[in-house]
Amino acid sequence: MARITGIKCIRTRVTATWVIVKVLTDQPGLYGIGSAHDYNATGAVVAAIEDWMAPRLIGRDPAMIEDIWQSTFTSGYWRSGPTHNAALAGIDIALWDIKGKEAGMPVYQLLGGPVRSAVPCYAHAVGNTLPELEDDIRRYMEDGWQYIRCQVGAYGGGGFVPATRPHTPDPSRTPWGEAWPSWPAGQAFDDDVYIENTVAMFAHLRERIGFGPKFTHDVHEHLRPTSAVSLAKRLEPFRLFFLEDVLPPEQIGWYRQIRQQCATPQAIGELFTNVQEWLPLISERLIDFIRCRVSKIGGITPAQKLAHLAEAFGVQTAWQEGGNTDPVNLTAAMHLDMTSYSFGIQEENWFRPEELEAFPGHPVLQGGFLYPNDRPGLGIDIDEVKALALVDPVRARTPRYLVEDRRADGSVIRP
Ligand code: MG
Numbered sequence: 001m002a003r004i005t006g007i008k009c010i011r012t013r014v015t016a017t018w019v020i021v022k023v024l025t026d027q028p029g030l031y032g033i034g035s036a037h038d039y040n041a042t043g044a045v046v047a048a049i050e051d052w053m054a055p056r057l058i059g060r061d062p063a064m065i066e067d068i069w070q071s072t073f074t075s076g077y078w079r080s081g082p083t084h085n086a087a088l089a090g091i092d093i094a095l096w097d098i099k100g101k102e103a104g105m106p107v108y109q110l111l112g113g114p115v116r117s118a119v120p121c122y123a124h125a126v127g128n129t130l131p132e133l134e135d136d137i138r139r140y141m142e143d144g145w146q147y148i149r150c151q152v153g154a155y156g157g158g159g160f161v162p163a164t165r166p167h168t169p170d171p172s173r174t175p176w177g178e179a180w181p182s183w184p185a186g187q188a189f190d191d192d193v194y195i196e197n198t199v200a201m202f203a204h205l206r207e208r209i210g211f212g213p214k215f216t217h218d219v220h221e222h223l224r225p226t227s228a229v230s231l232a233k234r235l236e237p238f239r240l241f242f243l244e245d246v247l248p249p250e251q252i253g254w255y256r257q258i259r260q261q262c263a264t265p266q267a268i269g270e271l272f273t274n275v276q277e278w279l280p281l282i283s284e285r286l287i288d289f290i291r292c293r294v295s296k297i298g299g300i301t302p303a304q305k306l307a308h309l310a311e312a313f314g315v316q317t318a319w320q321e322g323g324n325t326d327p328v329n330l331t332a333a334m335h336l337d338m339t340s341y342s343f344g345i346q347e348e349n350w351f352r353p354e355e356l357e358a359f360p361g362h363p364v365l366q367g368g369f370l371y372p373n374d375r376p377g378l379g380i381d382i383d384e385v386k387a388l389a390l391v392d393p394v395r396a397r398t399p400r401y402l403v404e405d406r407r408a409d410g411s412v413i414r415p
Helices: 042-057 065-073 082-103 130-142 191-209 225-234 249-261 275-283 300-312 327-339 353-357 384-389 393-397
Strands: 004-012 018-025 031-035 119-127 147-152 160-162 187-189 214-218 242-244 266-268 364-366 369-371
Touching (some): 004 384, 018 042, 031 327, 042 065, 042 082, 065 082, 065 300, 082 300, 082 327, 119 130, 119 327, 130 147, 130 191, 147 191, 191 214, 191 225, 225 249, 300 327
Parallel strands (some): 147 214, 214 242, 242 266
Antiparallel strands (some): 004 018, 018 031, 119 369, 160 187
């Protein structure tokens, strides 16, 4: 029987925001790696693992994944937060890697065996104008992609008015002598502008490209609840594959209103960290895709349970990726995708060549499909020398914050 002898964190990428957890054992050459990435509170996750979770797990049998997950989950009494979940996920994913290596099987074999030969992914197409967006979509289509997320600009793109009069208050009458202190980017978000431009975007794309590719769109939660209902209804004729995060997690009750009024498929979940957030949406069949990030709900162990729950209610998975997660998190999601009957689609991720060189055995993304290998465990490893060489110490010390979009009166919008 193997014993855990140590758990260490390797921070990598230029910003040092990828936290790769390495669980070491007393068996020669036997270790596992996991993802505990957190783009913003990176140091807090590392401290939770190294100072708090690791000492309790030294000497335990790494084969006891479920017991380690359950007992670590409640070992601090409070649970389900994003920092705690990420730390727990890093260890959990590494334990699955170890179990696969001990069994001589890929993790997807341990989870039940493959039900598909590769994992379909959706691309992120973007442009600052509709012609630019159309060009980007066609570029993906030429490379074989069939599922494409369509966005104009960055967060809230298509929904901004100038942050000037008459939209904003009279600067001379505010307590600060300006419309709002530190107004970001000179633009203000407007629900109605966003709805009109997003409907016009899909009208343009379906007119120009047709109904062949499957399109999605991410609202990033910017809308008021009734605006969300309105947008979902007005996008129905364009037959989206899904509409993502049309509401923030605090307003999930409004999905009942959306469901009653239209058939636009709904996707949400990348901010969820607690089973009580997804349970009502799935059990009442109010959404179509659950989009949690594997490492933000605690790893492969809870993610497989979520996938099974979704299967029973006809909801599909679309594990979150996007720009700031790491190759190990994507690999963990891919193993679930390979074996899950409730799989719907996988979000793509893109890594620099030098980043991939630090992760030998990484999955291969080509033509809209993610391909696993057949190595035991996760099939991915970390080259620690190359991983550490990616880090820029200055950028690693620079705090990171999400974009701060605001309405014309200055009030901040849920991102
Ligand atoms: Mg999103």
